[in-house]
Amino acid sequence: MTPDSTSAVLTGTAPTDPAIGLTAAQVAERQARGQVNATSQASSRSLWAIVQANVFTRFNAILGALFVLILITGSLADGLFGVVLVVNSAIGIVQEYLAKRKLDRLALLNSPTTVVVRDGEPVEIATTAVVLDDLIELRTGDQVPADGRMLSTAGLEIDESNLTGEADAIPKAPGDEVRSGTTVVAGTGRFVAAAVGPDAYINKIAAEAKKFTRTRSEIQESVNKLLKYITWIIALALPLQLWSQWRAIGEQGWQQVVIRSTGGLVGLVPEGLVLLTSVAFLLAAVQLTRQQVLVQELPAVEGLARVDVVCLDKTGTLTVGEIAYEGVEPVGPDGDRWTTEQVCQALGALADDGNANGTLKALGSALPAPQGWERTETVAFNSARKWSCAAFAGRGTIVFGAPDVLLDAGDPLRDRVAELATTGRRVLLLAHTDAAPNGATLPDGVRPRSLITLTEQVRPDAQETLDYFKDQGVAIKIISGDNPTTVAAIARRVGLDVPPDTVVDARTIGDDPEELREIAERTTVFGRVSPEQKRALVQALQRNGHVAAMTGDGVNDALALKDADIGVAMGNGAQATKAVAQLVLLDGRFSHMPSVLAEGRRVIGNVERVANLFVAKNVMSLIAIVTAALFTLPFPFLPRHLTLVSAVTIGIPAFFLALGPNKRRYVPGFLRRVLRFAVPAGAVAGLVVIVSYLLARTTVVAPPAAQCAVRTRGGSEIPVDVACFLPSSAATLALLITAFWILVVLARPFRPWKAALVGSMVALAALAFIVPLARDFFDFSLTPTLLWQSALVGAVGAAAVEIIYRTAPDLKAAAAR
Template sequence: SKELVPGDIILLEEGDVVPADAYLLEAMSLTVDESILTGESLPVRKKVCVLPKRTPIHERRNMVFMGTTITYGRGKAVVVSTGMETEFGKIAKLVQIEEGKTPLQEHLERLGRFLGLLVILICIFVFGLAVYEGGDLLESFELSVSLAVSAVPEGLPAVITLALTLGVQRMVRRNALMRRLSSVETLGVVDYICSDKTGTITKNEMTVRKILTFDQEFDVTGVGFSPKGEIIGKQGVVDVSSFPELEMLIRVARLCNNAHLIKHEGKWTVIGDPTEGALLVLAAKANLMEEDKKYVKVKEIFFDSTRKRMSTINSYLGKKYVMCKGAVESLLSVSKYVMVRGKVKKLDERMRKEILKQGERLAKKAYRVLGFAYKEYRGGEPEEDLIFLGMVGMIDPPRPEVKEALRLCKEAGIRVMMITGDHRDTAIAIAKEVGLYGKKGRVVMGEEVERMKEEELDKIVEDIIICARASPQSKVKLVESLKRKGHRVAVTGDGINDAPALKGADIGVAVGSGTDVTKQASDMVILDDNFATIVAAIEEGRSIFDNIKKFVRFLLSANFDEIALVVTAFLMRLPSPFTPLQILWINLLTDGLPALALSAEPKDPDVMKSKPRDPNESIIRHLLKYSIFAGLLAFIIEVFLFFDELAVSPQYARTLVFSTSVFFEIFLVFSVRTEKRFYEAPMNKYLVLAVLISSLFQFLAIYHPFFSSILDTVPLSSHDWLLVFSACSVGLLILEAFKHKLIK
């Protein structure tokens, strides 16, 4: 394909991947799988003809496109476009969209600027105050710097990175692979999912769901190419051998067929036309696969668009049979008889009309309808005087998990729009089946969207449930309109046609079986191609942001009481309540392991029962009241203890307040981790371990000679420890009561 140029002639046959965009010169029963480009779930029949210049891609029956696959027949074509000038290449150009910042990155930038300014002001104020009071310049500088370090959340980058990394690991276990770490949290603000139909909401595996003989109807269970399933009649599961016309219909479907059903790496797949593959799966469900191997194919009469049917002649036990499948009206035109309850009857006009009505009824429900007929062949014209057997209705079925996933989306305040390249009726039928489409909602065509001005589209975009026959341009236009309306949008897809919309979305979601172009344009890849996995990933995204918010709340609550206490002591011309090393030690112990453990918090079981948060809302907006109260409470406790014990000795008072500050923050971490009562939160073993290690180090700071000499501490008695833990416990209970009132 690298050497092809416009004007070259290419030969195409079953199994080939088309190397360039080309006009057809010859087409012999040529069908092409264009789902990768247009989202069309069925192979497209091609023919040599002249079409208007502006014919949409999915209606250009006289062209083949780069990247699509020949599923049946042969053809010859002249190359008209290569490389970036092909439809594939044009989509690749649309993918070149500059990536914006995630909500988390924006929040952290604002938080960083706020804390940075605060730190500078603290340094200047404390240093100036200390010098004004006649303090030593070096000591004053050390103290102001240590207080500034206390205010700086040096654990924040580590906590965020760890929270995102742990979230990514949990997502992989749920079959969601993140390509951009910073996008993990963005999932939590998604309030719109624009989902492709083929391969995401559906299996992208044609499945026979209905079988109609002249006077009986059967349902077929099972989904996709897996041969697990049953044929069910009015009386329940049926044995096909008890219904001669049903058995023969399935036999014809099995023998008038060129596809192959194979199991590869534990997954059933079809080589050849997906429609014929669906018929093989039906035969496997009826247990006719092995038996029908005894029938030897003698001749094949290929499908063509004029006859609208295909036939094979098969030999069995010395007899020959014509097996024919195709459009119902085509088969009726060459059928003279019909099989009813095992008996062959002459086909009259009333019967023909009844059969056609059956076909129309299935077609209105978006089924693809195929009829079947046969006869014993004794020579002459094969396709005449056939015995009509019945028809099947097949569809690309929805995944079983999608209905529940859509219910969760509704509960979580997330709206879903189906954007597909498939037919309008097919899209509506699938949307109804999964509960996406009801009395409310608007269905639009891709061409309508492309013709609309931005203002027109913005007025109706939130009413749209389905966009059918969507082009890459219309998908991008819909996503941009939703973003203008203030929504955070996740777009899913598997084909090349989905890549531009994925790139322009806040979160682009590619399916694992999709194209490399789509994966490169995405932020996340769902490995099991399942819509439900997207909802699970959103749940993880919300949980990750909750954990980051817990740390920020802890940071704002814990890091400013020491500053307030030091400034108060300065203003009252009392000894400093902390040494610079003690301030750094508090910061290390509390912003260290316990804070990191918050990143491993288990998710709240109710996380998907609330609406998505506003991405423009400050990360600290709802945390300030709690944080200010917690900081004030810690300050009051520490001031009381310091002033009360200062008469004993400054070193003793400093040690007591030092230990109280450390353990108050250790107690505080249990309160900030949940909006419920602290004892109702699920167990976090990492937090318990972190608290034990931090407590051990604090005891070493008091009693180990090496640490106590560096930190200038003195041993505390059991009475002192009782005072420390009593003060911290009372502080925790007061804080819990305030939190409960605040939430109410």
């Protein structure tokens, strides 16, 4: 039973008419049955998935449990961190949802399309709108959208490497099976969709459609590692804190133990770190959409910032991707040489092809199709063999392609080709033979008839973009299928330094990544590169320790883009190329690359600042918890105190710092740098807390713990000696001073907006001590002696933080930018 009859049995309808395809009524019937080419894979996370990711986290669970316990004690003021928890989650949900809507709309506008025949007319529809039994038309560069068997073909070749692992393109004849997810690299054809959507082969083995993914990200890996460490610390600190507070203030009742214990545990939770990391990625992606850059995988923004070598395909990146016909130069023996008119007629006949590639379209726009040329057979162009041919009734076979492929090794015509190529022109050869086409094998008896020159327009912004990469220490590798001499000439036109010994004809090298490592390192321009070699060169650079980006627009770039650390496709490129890329330059402008690089560096640099703030707070809390346990002291803070400190020195500033500009170059070692500064800085802050707390208790001779029960809100008010609040107030002030200096250090280099941010946060903290209502809410009380004493301890801590900063070369280097 054929696929057509199988699908007909399933639908209860007649087989698809190979001439007119499905009718509108048949399409509607299949749509009603759900027999469409849609899958459950979405272009981004659903709203429920977003809510889950931002609400149901391990740290939200910890804070939520502590919040419930605080509510039970009746001390509502100490449950302020619960409000912050809700606000953080709400911000994350709203930001990601807004970004999701923008990215989904953009992804929809640029979603893949398929040509189907309905009611006898070819129409272009979204690939997801294909229905069972649709008559699908395939063209070069298309991805096969469904499974089926070919009805008709014309030089059709399909790359099935993503299914079979075989890199060679497979010729397809009528009756041959095609599967979804494969790529058309040459020719045309039609087939009937026998399996669509979840029933298609590609969807059974892997989800190849665009979706919300998290590729390798140093930031996310480092943050996840930090969260794992912190989770273990919390697990160990929880019983220690409860035990120590029960020993210190157990006689006040379990409520007071819970309140003081919560104060330490809240400080161990980096409640905003994951949120701000996600928001930074999302807003970077949204910012890039305004510059016509579609981010298909969020961590790609960061990934490009880590790139230290960019591999370019000449066409579409250095050049505009559009070539123009320049002229012909007939060749051959005088008695057998074609005239210019004969050459132009042959070129016009070749260009009169419904599946013409870019080169033939350029010829067709300049040379009219001649009368009386009847095409009988076509072998479409293939980037691996680098030629195409067509047979015409009574006129033999016209072969058109790369001169260095079609000419014999010793042919003197090669010298003229090289001479023309040095000028940056694109040179092709027109040849003729009386033999019939022989599939992928070059026909016998091919005789050169003319050299064809075409010109490529260099992008006006190419030199500026390449200069930017050079200034940023990013190496450039041009990997092209064109003549290496031509490619080198164009590279020099855009300002690249290309000595002759850095230009290689890829036909002289292999395709084993291990063997290519040395040559990939020292070579700038590769010409005549096959799709498999492009992929192998990218892999060779990766094995040399490079983070490699690959840009391209053609089907022959798809394999390399897929294996590169970051794949960047041009918006006018083939659908197969855009499908595997992490970034798509929608307007095809290579000049957007510096903006993407800058966004990635901004994300990395700013998230590193934010991580330092959170980790320093965690270390401070851990030091305070352990010290309180050792000396059998009440924990120095109430939860409300740490909520204030976290808000003005971490939470609010971190949000702005995470989204501000940052031009710092990427330097490996995110987690190492964070720990190298945050751990000693946090330890200093912890010591400041303990020293100021103990000094205050000694100075004011604090009453016994039994007389210092915390006042509750919503429960019974317990009269408390004001001296009970002095040690905590002193510790809070000293911590604020040291924490603000940590913020100052991490905010460098200073800009007016950063100064205003820090100044406003200092003012907010001061108001908590000055305004009576706020002072009463936080239970702050300080004598003049304690004020200066605590300020001095905090200042000493700030000085220690400054010393840590000045002895950390990475931080100083970052602040210099």
